[in-house]
Amino acid sequence: MLPELKIQPLRCVLAIVDEGGFHAAARQLHRTQPAVSMAVRELEQRLGEPLFEKGGKATLTPFGRYCLPRFRELITQHDRLSRELWAQVQKQAGHVDMAAVPSVASRLMPQLLSDFILRYPDLKVSLHDGSADFVRRLVAGGEVELGFTSLWREDDELSFMPLMRDEVGVVCRDDHPLAERAELGWEALQGQVLIRNGTSRLLEGTEAEPLLEESAFDISNMISLTAMLVAGIGITTLPRLAFPQEYERLRFIPLVDPMVERELGLLRPGKRSLSPAAQAMEAFVIESLRAETLAVP
Amino acid sequence: MLPELKIQPLRCVLAIVDEGGFHAAARQLHRTQPAVSMAVRELEQRLGEPLFEKGGKATLTPFGRYCLPRFRELITQHDRLSRELWAQVQKQAGHVDMAAVPSVASRLMPQLLSDFILRYPDLKVSLHDGSADFVRRLVAGGEVELGFTSLWREDDELSFMPLMRDEVGVVCRDDHPLAERAELGWEALQGQVLIRNGTSRLLEGTEAEPLLEESAFDISNMISLTAMLVAGIGITTLPRLAFPQEYERLRFIPLVDPMVERELGLLRPGKRSLSPAAQAMEAFVIESLRAETLAVP
DNA sequence: CCTCATGGTAAGAAAACCTGATCATCGGAT
DNA sequence: ATCCGATGATCAGGTTTTCTTACCATGAGG
Numbered sequence: 075m076l077p078e079l080k081i082q083p084l085r086c087v088l089a090i091v092d093e094g095g096f097h098a099a100a101r102q103l104h105r106t107q108p109a110v111s112m113a114v115r116e117l118e119q120r121l122g123e124p125l126f127e128k129g130g131k132a133t134l135t136p137f138g139r140y141c142l143p144r145f146r147e148l149i150t151q152h153d154r155l156s157r158e159l160w161a162q163v164q165k166q167a168g169h170v171d172m173a174a175v176p177s178v179a180s181r182l183m184p185q186l187l188s189d190f191i192l193r194y195p196d197l198k199v200s201l202h203d204g205s206a207d208f209v210r211r212l213v214a215g216g217e218v219e220l221g222f223t224s225l226w227r228e229d230d231e232l233s234f235m236p237l238m239r240d241e242v243g244v245v246c247r248d249d250h251p252l253a254e255r256a257e258l259g260w261e262a263l264q265g266q267v268l269i270r271n272g273t274s275r276l277l278e279g280t281e282a283e284p285l286l287e288e289s290a291f292d293i294s295n296m297i298s299l300t301a302m303l304v305a306g307i308g309i310t311t312l313p314r315l316a317f318p319q320e321y322e323r324l325r326f327i328p329l330v331d332p333m334v335e336r337e338l339g340l341l342r343p344g345k346r347s348l349s350p351a352a353q354a355m356e357a358f359v360i361e362s363l364r365a366e367t368l369a370v371p
Numbered sequence: 372m373l374p375e376l377k378i379q380p381l382r383c384v385l386a387i388v389d390e391g392g393f394h395a396a397a398r399q400l401h402r403t404q405p406a407v408s409m410a411v412r413e414l415e416q417r418l419g420e421p422l423f424e425k426g427g428k429a430t431l432t433p434f435g436r437y438c439l440p441r442f443r444e445l446i447t448q449h450d451r452l453s454r455e456l457w458a459q460v461q462k463q464a465g466h467v468d469m470a471a472v473p474s475v476a477s478r479l480m481p482q483l484l485s486d487f488i489l490r491y492p493d494l495k496v497s498l499h500d501g502s503a504d505f506v507r508r509l510v511a512g513g514e515v516e517l518g519f520t521s522l523w524r525e526d527d528e529l530s531f532m533p534l535m536r537d538e539v540g541v542v543c544r545d546d547h548p549l550a551e552r553a554e555l556g557w558e559a560l561q562g563q564v565l566i567r568n569g570t571s572r573l574l575e576g577t578e579a580e581p582l583l584e585e586s587a588f589d590i591s592n593m594i595s596l597t598a599m600l601v602a603g604i605g606i607t608t609l610p611r612l613a614f615p616q617e618y619e620r621l622r623f624i625p626l627v628d629p630m631v632e633r634e635l636g637l638l639r640p641g642k643r644s645l646s647p648a649a650q651a652m653e654a655f656v657i658e659s660l661r662a663e664t665l666a667v668p
Numbered sequence: 669c670c671t672c673a674t675g676g677t678a679a680g681a682a683a684a685c686c687t688g689a690t691c692a693t694c695g696g697a698t
Numbered sequence: 699a700t701c702c703g704a705t706g707a708t709c710a711g712g713t714t715t716t717c718t719t720a721c722c723a724t725g726a727g728g
Contacts, residue, residue: 076453077453079378079449081375095704108687108688113685127644137459137646148448148452151445159418163420345426403717404676408676409717413716
């Protein structure tokens with residue numbers, strides 16, 4: 075019952091009024107004059123009421139004058155929306171919600187993000203950080219679109235793209251007997267006071283696993299862990315990226331005998347797609363890390 | 372550069388989401404399912420970004436979720452406008468500005484308007500009143516769409532539709548020598564104190580015209596005029612409709628020798644059209660007065 | 669394994685749309 | 699007065715868009 079107004083004919087009416095004639099309007103719209111005439115006529119009989127006077131000149135009827143500002147308003151709304159969506163698709167606007175594991179968040183993301191906003195100055199980014207499992211849950215739950223984390227469990231709801239390897243090493247104070255070694259095997263750690271942490275499960279399933287059994291401490295908080303290390307209470311194992319290099323007295327010695335690595339990469343919703351802004355972020359991260367592959371600072 | 376969004380495809384997207392599937396949406400839209408699919412696909416590639424996930428079910432992409440409320444908003448605006456215009460055309464809404472000569476405004480319009488709002492309960496009417504020339508100017512200037520007046524000057528910008536004739540008579544106090552006469556000729560008025568008024572020009576060009584030369588007063592204000600008549604200062608001529616019947620002491624005696632009539636009717640802008648509401652008013656007035664042609668109360 | 673649901677695809681038909689040429693009308697110039 | 703230029707209107711034709719009909723691929727549930 076209600077007539078379906080199409081945008082184009084409305085635009086014709088505006089052009090006719092603004093340009094003051096069918097011919098001028100046609101020129102502005104890159105159409106021919108008959109096209110404009112017919113569009114208007116079609117619109118008129120759809121409304122059941124003429125918009126322009128019949129005689130000669132392009133003069134609005136009272137009804138046409140009534141319609142004009144309303145047409146203009148609708149078209150404005152349309153154009154606003156069109157521009158907005160276009161900006162989204164062109165990545166000139168939008169928002170990315172992402173999450174990362176703390177080591178990535180503190181060691182990789184600062185540079186990455188500052189490069190990113192240089193490339194996409196109009197995109198907004200929110201970065202959450204937390205344990206690998208926390209990141210995985212955020213991605214799975216759709217609360218963030220991308221996670222930069224290490225993979226430890228296959229999940230066919232999610233898809234993981236590996237981007238870099240991060241080797242595990244031993245961390246101890248600079249006056250520790252092992253501190254001067256260039257590399258270590260697991261046997262060298264026997265008898266040491268080993269502090270477990272959140273990343274220690276990387277050793278599970280390797281020859282070094284027995285060491286974990288002996289450890290008396292299990293400290294997940296990084297601040298507490300480094301405090302204990304600086305105090306010389308014990309040693310621990312960490313991936314290189316998680317090694318807090320800002321503490322001068324701590325040393326990182328690569329573990330080579332059981333060579334253990336974690337794989338860091340981007341976690342994203344399996345089949346589902348990403349928002350344009352998140353697509354930009356994903357591509358940007360992949361591109362950035364392809365360049366400096368294992369170049370961990 | 373900016374994509375032109377058409378209303379229909381947007382409606383498709385809404386229907387798919389609301390009905391939870393392409394088939395259900397197609398049913399609601401009275402289309403076939405492929406039509407819906409193709410409409411969506413067309414929209415997607417116009418935007419350059421998919422709205423629905425590819426795999427099987429009808430699930431929105433993040434971009435789709437972003438678009439949805441905006442689509443809904445635009446469609447809401449569109450429908451509101453469509454309904455509004457439709458109401459105007461169907462005379463279920465709108466406004467008529469009209470003007471009438473005082474006699475019409477006070478003697479005819481009250482009944483006419485009360486009948487009109489019965490027939491068109493949702494239309495609003497503004498009624499201005501003033502001299503015939505004033506009315507003509509309002510119509511010519513487009514300040515009102517219709518005038519109910521008498522015609523005295525042809526004007527090819529305006530068009531006049533005669534609706535009733537209104538005979539001129541003599542008005543005097545009930546104790547005047549002429550008061551008991553059933554009708555009068557112009558000779559009977561010779562020597563009388565004749566007060567001119569705004570309608571006296573109707574006598575110009577008739578045998579009675581010389582009488583106007585002798586008249587000492589020219590009173591255009593109706594209140595003043597009746598006051599003088601009631602005071603017995605003189606007599607005047609008036610069309611029957613302008614005769615103030617609420618004054619018990621005044622008498623109206625038809626003038627038959629020079630039978631003078633004015634023609635009352637609707638004045639409207641010549642070629643230009645009327646708003647839907649004004650069209651309704653025009654038709655209604657014509658129809659009403661055709662029924663009770665000369666039945667002046 | 670079969671069945672019934674989901675959407676997607678392809679070819680033909682229908683509708684909408686645009687163009688190019690032509691026409692009627694009006695106003696202003698000569 | 700007449701011609702000229704400009705305005706919209708109109709119509710036939712072809713092109714593009716949009717719909718439909720029929721069919722295919724896939725996945726969930728009995």
